[in-house]
Amino acid sequence: MTFSNSKWAAVQGRILPLILALLLSLSILPGCSGESGVESSSPEGSAGIEQPAAEEEVAAPEAAGDGEAALDVSQLPGYTGSPYVVIADNVPGLTEADAEGVTESYSPLDALGRCGVAMAVVSPETMPTEERGSIGMVKPSGWHTVRYDDLVDGKYLYNRCHLLGYQLTGENANEENLITGTRYMNVEGMLPFENDVAEYVERTGGSVLMRVTPVFVGDELVARGVQMEALSLGxxxxxxxxxxxxxxxQPGVSIDYATGESWRSDQQGAALSSSQEMDYVLNTSSKKFHLPGCSSVDRMAEKNKQAYTGTRDDLLSQGYDPCGNCNP
Structure with missing residues (x-):
């Protein structure tokens, strides 16, 4: 049968839509899915299915970054009278493999002149054999010369605190090993642990891997504290x-960690009696309480945030712990 051009065009106009409809119903056109609900293997598939996976991929690096970050003092108990608090059931985050190739290691000062991690394998060979010299020429970040004769044993608020004690490594006027630390932290907090290491090395002739990390918040020049870890080797x-x-x-003294300035506690509202009412912000999830201006409050999920006016004692009795960042 012979078709004229006009008749052939008419046939095409009727047949092609039928063929297209059939192909769609059989789900064989690339990039399309039929009523069966089977996902396309193309990365441009259903947005409703792909979006949760994309959100998890974004969240995972953030979680990993948080895990690798320096110790978060806002997650530690606030100071309540003990010069130190135990971390991770007192188990150091060190292994004997970490001692390989290490004798002593000090971090270079950062852009603000602050110290970083100090690490050493303490042994009889690293311990000093001569008297300690002067370190008065070193001015660590946040350094101030200030006295509180009636509040501080030794009168001066700040010491030039060795991260790795002189008795352990013989390092003296090393600016990468000295931070601005209170007399209280130096003597009551750090020294007993340094003595434990020194006593073990002297008694056994063995070695101890030790790491000390100053913990700074933001751009503050004075560390909020130091993390001390040690593991005897062998x-x-x-x-x-x-x-x-x-x-x-320092009990009796309040410190501005951003600058190193200080004042007697009874002169500032942040250090008022624990039985006086004040405004706080509670984290109902972590069970910590904060001063309203604490940087941790800005990072708090709104669903966990609760304003509270009352006394510090009342919050402690309700099971809340003071924030280790703002020390309310």
């Missing part, structure tokens, strides 16, 4: 093993 930590955070505080 015995799996049977001789010495600890993981503690020492508070850089």
């Amino acid at each position: 015995d799996g930590g049977q001789g010495v093993s600890f993981n503690v955070y020492c508070y850089n505080v």
Whole structure:
């Protein structure tokens, strides 16, 4: 049969739509899905299915970053009278493998002149054999010379605190090993743990891997405290093993960690009696309470945030802990 051009065009106009409809119903056109609900293998598939996966991929790096970040003092108990608090059941985040190739290691000062992590394998060979020299020429970040004769044993609020004690490494006027620390942190917080390491090394002739990390918040020049970790080598930590955070505080004195300025506690509202009513912000999830201006409040989920006016004692009795950042 012979078709004229006009007749052939008419046939095409009727047949092609039928063929297209059939192909769609059989789900064989690329990039399309039929009523069966089977996902396309193309990365441009259903937005309703792909979006949760994309959100998880974004969240995962943030969670990993948080885990790798420096110790978050806002997650630690606030200072309540003890010079230190135990971390991770007192188990150091160190292994004997970390000691390989290490004798002593100090971080270079950052852009604000602040110290970083200090690490050493303490042994009889690293301990000093001569008297300590002067370190008065070193001015750590946030340094101030200030006295509180009736409040501080030794009169001066700040010491030039060795991250790794002189008795352990013989490092003296090393600016990468000295921070601005209160007399209280230096003597009551850090020294007992340094003595434990020194005693073990002297008694056994063995070695101890030690790491000390100053903990700064934001751009503050004075550390909120130091994390001290130690593990005796060759015995799996049977001789010495600890993981503690020492508070850089001085009873009776309040400190502006951003600058190093200080004042007697009874002169500032943040250090008022624990039985006096004040405004706080509660985190009902972590069970911590904060001063309203604390930086941790800005990062708090709204559903967990609760304004509270009352006394510090009342919050403690309700099971809340003071924030380790703002020390309310």
